Amino acid sequence: MAMTIELLKKYLDSEQLKYFVDPNRPACMLGMQGLCGRYQFILALENNGTFLQCRTLYYLQCPPDHPNLAEVLKVLGAINFKLRLVKFGWDPSDGEIMAYADAMIMDGQITQAQFNHMFRLFAMAVDMNFVRIGQAKDTGKDPGEIDPTTGGGLPPALRALLKKITGHGPSGPTSDPGNLDSI
Numbered sequence: 001m002a003m004t005i006e007l008l009k010k011y012l013d014s015e016q017l018k019y020f021v022d023p024n025r026p027a028c029m030l031g032m033q034g035l036c037g038r039y040q041f042i043l044a045l046e047n048n049g050t051f052l053q054c055r056t057l058y059y060l061q062c063p064p065d066h067p068n069l070a071e072v073l074k075v076l077g078a079i080n081f082k083l084r085l086v087k088f089g090w091d092p093s094d095g096e097i098m099a100y101a102d103a104m105i106m107d108g109q110i111t112q113a114q115f116n117h118m119f120r121l122f123a124m125a126v127d128m129n130f131v132r133i134g135q136a137k138d139t140g141k142d143p144g145e146i147d148p149t150t151g152g153g154l155p156p157a158l159r160a161l162l163k164k165i166t167g168h169g170p171s172g173p174t175s176d177p178g179n180l181d182s183i
């Protein structure tokens with residue numbers, strides 16, 4: 001049965017996502033803002049629609065001669081060991097670091113719910129690991145997993161906003177989450 005570009009577009013439309021359709025192949029490109037950064041993704045159908053890949057574009061760079069490359073590769077390996085669907089890779093030819101999630105459709109079909117879950121897990125993994133990989137590259141040390149509820153590794157302004165929204169900070173819950181009328 002395989003997946004078509006029309007079905008992929010329908011799934012993206014139902015999530016109210018804005019995207020561009022590649023005129024030369026069955027693929028859609030979109031951008032999203034996360035807690036830790038802004039990202040570009042491509043969702044491509046390969047092998048006559050029997051294979052779907054979600055992949056980052058321009059995620060991070062770590063050239064082959066970078067002094068902290070070994071630590072970056074250790075961090076990518078640690079992340080890959082923990083995650084099931086999403087994997088991170090490094091291209092030795094140009095130093096590109098990317099994330100991807102693959103689905104072998106074959107003769108079946110991906111439902112809207114499956115697509116939504118896959119894409120959300122992918123986007124969340126990309127966002128939640130951006131700071132960790134970037135810090136490993138910049139410092140040569142793995143800061144460990146970033147806990148979004150405490151804001152570890154997040155910029156101070158974003159950490160304060162997260163504390164205001166959730167009512168939690170590094171020292172635990174606050175009694176008053178504050179006025180949430182504006183952000």
